[in-house]
Amino acid sequence: MLELLSLLSFGENGWGDDIARGALVTIELALATxxxxxxxxxxxALAxxxxxxxxxxAGNLYTTVFRGLPELLTLFIVYYGGQMLLTRIAGMLVEGATIEVNQFVAGVTALGLVLGAFSSEVFYAAIRSVPRGQTEAAGALGLAKWQVFRLVVFPQLWRVALPGLSNNWLVLLKDTSLVSVIAITDLMRQTSIAVGVTKQPFFFYLVACLIYLVFSMLSSVVFSRAExxxxRGLKRVGGKA
Structure with missing residues (x-):
């Protein structure tokens, strides 16, 4: 057991620093997305x-497409398809020009499109939960549409949407593992490299599982506090808000 734990030491003889860097990239990717x-x-949702x-x-088409496509396929389309498209556009402007898409940007874009599709359903349901009479009353008071949304609709929809968004965030954390296929050195890729070198798949994948579980538990605490x-300010009477 001690021999296995020594594999997580920091420095040239251990993989602890590599796993930590991969975990940091995973969090950076999720937070950027x-x-x-x-x-x-x-x-x-507004559309x-x-x-x-x-x-x-347009809104319905977007959500239908990106909720229906596998996340991995979306990632490939954005990374390889985006690179081809940008290279073709650049070639029209400058002959022979090529453009390479940054893997991190491609990951953020692909995962952002997927997260946006699922979050739109949460936001849409939350928007519909706001009584129409409130928006009509705000408009009658002379507020512009953007003011009605910012002052009346958004504070209420945000409260209703938070539980659903927290679930989407947890799904996003897990989906970040897919970016390892485009050579982003996230937690999953660093774990796979460690497994390939040490031939200890069960140990390192167990470590990765524990790290993802820690991320999920910390996220649950953050979202519980946000909810x-x-x-705040809502009074419960007879068990109802």
Whole structure:
């Protein structure tokens, strides 16, 4: 057992520093993807709730496509397809020009599109939960549409959407493991390298499992506090808010 634990030591003789760097990349990737996915999801939800038939169709098409595609396929399309598209555009401007897509940016983009598709459903349901009478009353008071959304709708939809968004975040944490296929040195890739060198798959994959579980537990604590903060000021009467 001590021999196995020594494999996690830091320095040239251990893999502890490599696993730690991979875990850091995983968290950086997830945190970079979160605002991208939430912004896309909120925009798609607003489009689906719009009075414009074109915007509603576009929002529904987006969510249908990226909720239906496997995450790994989305990652390949963004990474390889995006590289081909940008190279072709660059070739039109400068003959012979090529563009290489950064793996981290491709990972953030692909995972952001997937997160946005699932988050749009959460946001859409939350928007629909806000009573129409409140928005009509706010408009009657002379507030512009963006003010109605910022002051009346968003604070309420955020509280309703948080539980669903917390689930999406946990899914995102797990989906970050997919980026190892495009050579991002995240936790999963560093673990796979360690397994290949040491021939200790059970030990290192168990360590990776524990790290992902720690991330999930810490995330649950953060989101629980966020939900409590978003619900502050609500009084419960007879068990109901």
């Amino acid at each position: 979160l605002p991208v996915g939430l912004a896309i999801g909120l925009a798609a 689906k709730n719009s009075n414009s038939a074109i915007l509603r169709a 409590a903060r978003a619900s």
